[in-house]
Amino acid sequence: MCSICKSDRNVIKRGFYRRPSDQKKVQRYFCKACRISFSEQTFAVDYRQQKRWLNQSCFLTLCSGVSQRRAAYVFQVVPRTISRRVKRFGEICEKNLANYRESRAKVSEVQFDELETFIHTKLKPVTIPIAVEKKTRKVLALSIGNIGAKGHLKQISLQRYGRRPSERLSALKTMAKDLKTCIAPKARIGSDRCPLYPKLVREYYPEATHYTCKGLRGAVVGLGELKKAAFDPIFSLNHTYAMFRDNLKTLSRRTWATAKSKDKLLFLLNIYAWFHNLWLDRKLAKPRLAVFDG
Numbered sequence: 001m002c003s004i005c006k007s008d009r010n011v012i013k014r015g016f017y018r019r020p021s022d023q024k025k026v027q028r029y030f031c032k033a034c035r036i037s038f039s040e041q042t043f044a045v046d047y048r049q050q051k052r053w054l055n056q057s058c059f060l061t062l063c064s065g066v067s068q069r070r071a072a073y074v075f076q077v078v079p080r081t082i083s084r085r086v087k088r089f090g091e092i093c094e095k096n097l098a099n100y101r102e103s104r105a106k107v108s109e110v111q112f113d114e115l116e117t118f119i120h121t122k123l124k125p126v127t128i129p130i131a132v133e134k135k136t137r138k139v140l141a142l143s144i145g146n147i148g149a150k151g152h153l154k155q156i157s158l159q160r161y162g163r164r165p166s167e168r169l170s171a172l173k174t175m176a177k178d179l180k181t182c183i184a185p186k187a188r189i190g191s192d193r194c195p196l197y198p199k200l201v202r203e204y205y206p207e208a209t210h211y212t213c214k215g216l217r218g219a220v221v222g223l224g225e226l227k228k229a230a231f232d233p234i235f236s237l238n239h240t241y242a243m244f245r246d247n248l249k250t251l252s253r254r255t256w257a258t259a260k261s262k263d264k265l266l267f268l269l270n271i272y273a274w275f276h277n278l279w280l281d282r283k284l285a286k287p288r289l290a291v292f293d294g
């Protein structure tokens, strides 16, 4: 399919080339309407890469609680090789998630909440709104935004890094907008009792039913993430959050591997979200990273 006109109609095959790195024959194509040529590799996960063998194991490793540096050590490559893949994979997974939202059946019940973590130091906290389908626990949408530090860190953060405008509402709105493509108009939407949420739900999903329940957060370490005494109405959500924390090294509590920038953290979040969705589809023995176009 042509990347410009998005159609197959004017695309013709036009020869092959031999890829120097592994001698594979790669099919070339040409779009007669747009007059551009491309190949089957142009949109592939491993486009213009040398270490193709690394991709799938790197994808699984990054989603299994291993830091980027340790992954580089295990695979005996330089850290830059891994960080480049984080960017490439992140972009692919973001698109995959968007295509998944558009191609799937409309969801009748979702739950959303915000996960809080930080960039580089606890003085620079960020919020990560994530929406999850209740029935399957699949991640449907997520985004990220800066928020202000709380408590005794507030003053120190102001002194050291100046005022960091809160992007909480815009991050929530980005998530809500993305979610709109895959949600049924009369869906049920669950969240905790944050005062911002009812207005957000009314604005984006006027016909939906919004239910809230008391947040069970406040746990400090380890299994506390899922420690609970009673039935948890937003279990799907809390379970997914616990999995994010456990499987993304940068999100685990008391970690050394802190995220270095918001963009890079977003790449990792998208990678994990896509992995999580593949992993829930037990059809596949091992989740494989590939371009998903609906």
Ligand SMILES: [Zn+2]
Binding pocket: 002, 003, 004, 005, 006, 007, 010, 031, 032, 033, 034, 035
């Ligand atoms: Zn074209």
